[in-house]
Amino acid sequence: MAEALVSTLLQQITTIICAGALEEVRLLKGVKEDLRKLKFNLTSIKALLEDAEQKQIPDKTVQLWLDRLQEESLDMEDALDEWRTVLFYRLTDGAENASFLQRKVCLFLRCFSFRRVYRYHGVARNIKEINERLDEIANDRVRYQLTDTPSRLLRRKESTSFIDESNIVGRDEVKKEIIGHLLCGTSKEGESYQTISIVGLGGIGKTTLAQLIYNDEEVKQHFTIRIWAYVSDISDQSKVAKTIIAELEGLDKVATLQMESLPLNSLLERICKSIEGKKYLLVLDDVWTENDGDFGGLNVTFKRGATGSRILVTTRKDTVSRVMGSSHTFHLKTLSQDLCWSILKKTALRERDQKTCEDLTPVGLRIAEKCEGLPLVAKTLGGHLQFQTTRKEWEDVLNSELWRMDVVHKDVFVPLLLSYYDLPSPVKQCFKYCASFRKDAAYFTSHLIANWKAQGYLGFNDGDDSLRELKGVEYLKCLEARSFLQIKDSDPFCGQFASCKLHDLVREFALYLTKGEFQKVEVSKGDKSMKMNSERTCRHLEVILESGFCFPESISDTEKLRTFQIFPCMGGVINDGDLCKLLNKARRLRALAIEYSDSTIPEEIGNLLHLRFLSLCSNLHLKRLPDEMGNLINLMVLDTASCFSLTCYPKGVRRLTRLTQLSGLIVRVDHDDPKEFSIGDLANLKQLVVLSMKMVGSTINVEESKKVKLQNLQEVKILVNEAIAKDEDTILESLNMSSVPRCCFDTDFQFFGRFSTPRNEYQYCGF
Known part of the structure; x- marks a missing residue:
C-alpha cells in the first residue's frame, strides 16, 4: 500500500508545482523548492518499496520501516489535499467560494498533521519538517539493505507429481469430470491438443487435485507420456522448456544444468522429438503469466503430439485460463x-x-x-x-x-501474499480496503467504487469522473480474476447494481495486511469511553450501538480517522453533543456514514474539508440539514435516501460542484428560493451521474428548470406530487433529461426509500 500512497503523493506534488498561477497563491508562496525536494525524496523511496514489501515477512524491522513510511505518507496526503483544495478553488472558482475559503482557511490549517499552524508562513516550515523525517526514512535503506531490485524472497515451494492419496478427501466429482474431458478423444478442429484449466484461490487445493488426476490409473493407461512441470511466476520460455525436457528425459540436476547454454530453438526441437506423434498429458502447475506471447513457441511445439493430447493448467487467475485458450475451465469450490x-x-x-x-x-x-x-x-x-x-x-x-x-x-x-504481490500497486490498496467487509456480507460494487474514490485510490476528484469509474471497474475485474473477490452481475436485492462478496479467509488476510487500521466496535452497557487497540493507528472505524445504549462520551485516537460509520441498533442513541465533539476532532474524514439514527446533523460537519462520501440514509427523524453542508466542497457522494422527515435541502449544496452521486435530494421547483435548494441550482452540479430527487411545489418554474444541463447524467429517479405529475415528458424535457439512459418517474412516496430489504439480509458498503 505504501507504494501506491507514494505514487499518489508524487502526483499531488506535481499538480501543485505545475499549477500555472502558483506564485499568485499566497498560501503556497515560498514552498515551491521544498515541494521539489519532497518529490525527490519520495521518488527515491518509491524505488525501494517493492523490495521492502518482499522483505517485511522474514524481517519485522523492515515491516516497521514500511509502517512508519505509511503513517508519514497518509499525514502528508492530508496536508497536500488541503493545499490542492485551496489552490483549486482560488484559481478556478468565483467570488462565492473565494469568500468561503477566506473564512475557512485558518480552520483548515488547524488540521495540518504535523503542527498547528495559524499563519501562511508556517507552511514552509512544515514542509521542511516533513523532508527531515523523509530523509531519516530514506537513509535507513542502508540499514535494511533495501535496493531498487526486488529480492523475491517469498516463493511458493516447488510442487511435484507425487501425492499420498490416503490423506485426501473430497474432490471426487470434479476429479471424475475433469478426467472425462482428458480421456475424450476429440480436440478442437485443426488442433492436436486441448487445454483444461483449474482456477481457484491459493490454498483451495488446485495442485492436489491435479496430482490426483495425474496419478489416476485410467489416466496413466490412456496417455503415452505424462509430464509434470512446475511453472509458478516464470514467464521465460527457456526455463519452462528445460523443466519439460528434464521430465521427459528423466534428467538429474547435473544434466539439467548442462542445458543452461542451449538456445530456445534447440530446446524446443528436443521437446518436439520426444513428443512427436505421441499422446501426452502435460500438467503446468501454478501458471501466473497473462501474456499470450510468453508461451508462443511452446504452443507450436505442443502441436507435434498426437491428437487427443491434453494440457492441464492450474492457476489463480481466470485470465490465464483465457490466455491459454482453455476449452474447459473449472473454478474450484470450497469444501464442506x-x-x-x-x-x-x-x-x-x-x-x-x-x-x-x-x-x-x-x-x-x-x-x-x-x-x-x-x-x-x-x-x-x-x-x-x-x-x-x-x-x-x-x-x-x-x-x-x-x-x-x-x-x-x-x-x-504465504500463498495469498504471492497473489497480493502480483497485483498492480494501485489495486493493492483497493484490496486492503476490503478489510472493512463484514463476514458473509454482500456489497454493492457501485458503493465500493465510490468509497475507493473517496479515499483517493482512483485518482484525484477533479477532472473526468467517468475515467475513475472505469478504473474502479477495471480494479474489480482484476481482483475477481485473482479470486480475491466474488462478483455477481445482478442480484434480486439491488436491481441493476452488481454485488460482490469476499471469502472469509481473504477478509482475514486483508485484516492481516492492515493490522488494525480497520476496526469494528460494539458499544454496550457501561461503555463511557472507547479505546481502539491496534498495532497501527486506526484509520477506518465502524461503531454499532447496542439497543438501549448511548454513544460513548469519548473515543480515543480519532484525529486520523479516514472513515467513520455508525449504526445504532433499535433503541441505540447518539448524543448530539458527543457527535459534535467527534466531528470537531476527526477532521480528516473522507467517508462518513450515520445511518438508522435519531440524531440531528450538527453544523460542525462543515469542518470536514476532506469528506468525499456522506451517507445519512434511513435517518427517519432527520428534519433538516445544516447550512454548513455547503462547505463540503470535495464531496462526491451524498445520500439522504429514506430520510422521510427531511423537508428541504440547504441552498449551500449548490456549491458542491464535485458531486457525482446524489440520492434523496429535495428540490424547490416553483421558484428560486434564497434559502432552499431550488431547481435552477442543479445547473451547478454538472458532474452528477446518478440522481434521485423529490420535487417540492405546486408547479414547475420553466425558466429556472431550463438552466439545468446535466450532460453526464446516466440515471435519474424523480418523485413528484400529483400536482406536477400531469405531464412527465414536459418535465423531463424542461430539465434536459429526456435522453438520460435510465429514468424513473413516480408519485409513490415509498419509492423514495433505498430498498425494502432488511439490513441483516443484504448489506451495502458504507465504508
Whole structure:
C-alpha cells in the first residue's frame, strides 16, 4: 500500500508545482523548492518499496520501516489535499467560494498533521519538517539493505507429481469430470491438443487435485507420456522448456544444468522429438503469466503430439485460463464443513484416546467452520492443534482471529501474499480496503467504487469522473480474476447494481495486511469511553450501538480517522453533543456514514474539508440539514435516501460542484428560493451521474428548470406530487433529461426509500 500512497503523493506534488498561477497563491508562496525536494525524496523511496514489501515477512524491522513510511505518507496526503483544495478553488472558482475559503482557511490549517499552524508562513516550515523525517526514512535503506531490485524472497515451494492419496478427501466429482474431458478423444478442429484449466484461490487445493488426476490409473493407461512441470511466476520460455525436457528425459540436476547454454530453438526441437506423434498429458502447475506471447513457441511445439493430447493448467487467475485458450475451465469450490473436519482431525486427534477425542470433537467441529472450506487452512490448523492438549487450548484457537495466529501467517497467508504481490500497486490498496467487509456480507460494487474514490485510490476528484469509474471497474475485474473477490452481475436485492462478496479467509488476510487500521466496535452497557487497540493507528472505524445504549462520551485516537460509520441498533442513541465533539476532532474524514439514527446533523460537519462520501440514509427523524453542508466542497457522494422527515435541502449544496452521486435530494421547483435548494441550482452540479430527487411545489418554474444541463447524467429517479405529475415528458424535457439512459418517474412516496430489504439480509458498503 505504501507504494501506491507514494505514487499518489508524487502526483499531488506535481499538480501543485505545475499549477500555472502558483506564485499568485499566497498560501503556497515560498514552498515551491521544498515541494521539489519532497518529490525527490519520495521518488527515491518509491524505488525501494517493492523490495521492502518482499522483505517485511522474514524481517519485522523492515515491516516497521514500511509502517512508519505509511503513517508519514497518509499525514502528508492530508496536508497536500488541503493545499490542492485551496489552490483549486482560488484559481478556478468565483467570488462565492473565494469568500468561503477566506473564512475557512485558518480552520483548515488547524488540521495540518504535523503542527498547528495559524499563519501562511508556517507552511514552509512544515514542509521542511516533513523532508527531515523523509530523509531519516530514506537513509535507513542502508540499514535494511533495501535496493531498487526486488529480492523475491517469498516463493511458493516447488510442487511435484507425487501425492499420498490416503490423506485426501473430497474432490471426487470434479476429479471424475475433469478426467472425462482428458480421456475424450476429440480436440478442437485443426488442433492436436486441448487445454483444461483449474482456477481457484491459493490454498483451495488446485495442485492436489491435479496430482490426483495425474496419478489416476485410467489416466496413466490412456496417455503415452505424462509430464509434470512446475511453472509458478516464470514467464521465460527457456526455463519452462528445460523443466519439460528434464521430465521427459528423466534428467538429474547435473544434466539439467548442462542445458543452461542451449538456445530456445534447440530446446524446443528436443521437446518436439520426444513428443512427436505421441499422446501426452502435460500438467503446468501454478501458471501466473497473462501474456499470450510468453508461451508462443511452446504452443507450436505442443502441436507435434498426437491428437487427443491434453494440457492441464492450474492457476489463480481466470485470465490465464483465457490466455491459454482453455476449452474447459473449472473454478474450484470450497469444501464442506464435514470434509474440513475430516482433514483437520486426521492430524489433530492423532494418537489420542477415545475419551479425549469425544471431549474435543464439539470444539473441533466449530473450528472446522473457521476453515471456510479451504483444505490448506484445515491442514494447518490440524497440525497446530496436534500440540494443544486441553479443551481450553482448543477453545482459544476457536476464539482467535485467524489473522493474529502466527501459524496461519506462515502456512496459509504465504500463498495469498504471492497473489497480493502480483497485483498492480494501485489495486493493492483497493484490496486492503476490503478489510472493512463484514463476514458473509454482500456489497454493492457501485458503493465500493465510490468509497475507493473517496479515499483517493482512483485518482484525484477533479477532472473526468467517468475515467475513475472505469478504473474502479477495471480494479474489480482484476481482483475477481485473482479470486480475491466474488462478483455477481445482478442480484434480486439491488436491481441493476452488481454485488460482490469476499471469502472469509481473504477478509482475514486483508485484516492481516492492515493490522488494525480497520476496526469494528460494539458499544454496550457501561461503555463511557472507547479505546481502539491496534498495532497501527486506526484509520477506518465502524461503531454499532447496542439497543438501549448511548454513544460513548469519548473515543480515543480519532484525529486520523479516514472513515467513520455508525449504526445504532433499535433503541441505540447518539448524543448530539458527543457527535459534535467527534466531528470537531476527526477532521480528516473522507467517508462518513450515520445511518438508522435519531440524531440531528450538527453544523460542525462543515469542518470536514476532506469528506468525499456522506451517507445519512434511513435517518427517519432527520428534519433538516445544516447550512454548513455547503462547505463540503470535495464531496462526491451524498445520500439522504429514506430520510422521510427531511423537508428541504440547504441552498449551500449548490456549491458542491464535485458531486457525482446524489440520492434523496429535495428540490424547490416553483421558484428560486434564497434559502432552499431550488431547481435552477442543479445547473451547478454538472458532474452528477446518478440522481434521485423529490420535487417540492405546486408547479414547475420553466425558466429556472431550463438552466439545468446535466450532460453526464446516466440515471435519474424523480418523485413528484400529483400536482406536477400531469405531464412527465414536459418535465423531463424542461430539465434536459429526456435522453438520460435510465429514468424513473413516480408519485409513490415509498419509492423514495433505498430498498425494502432488511439490513441483516443484504448489506451495502458504507465504508
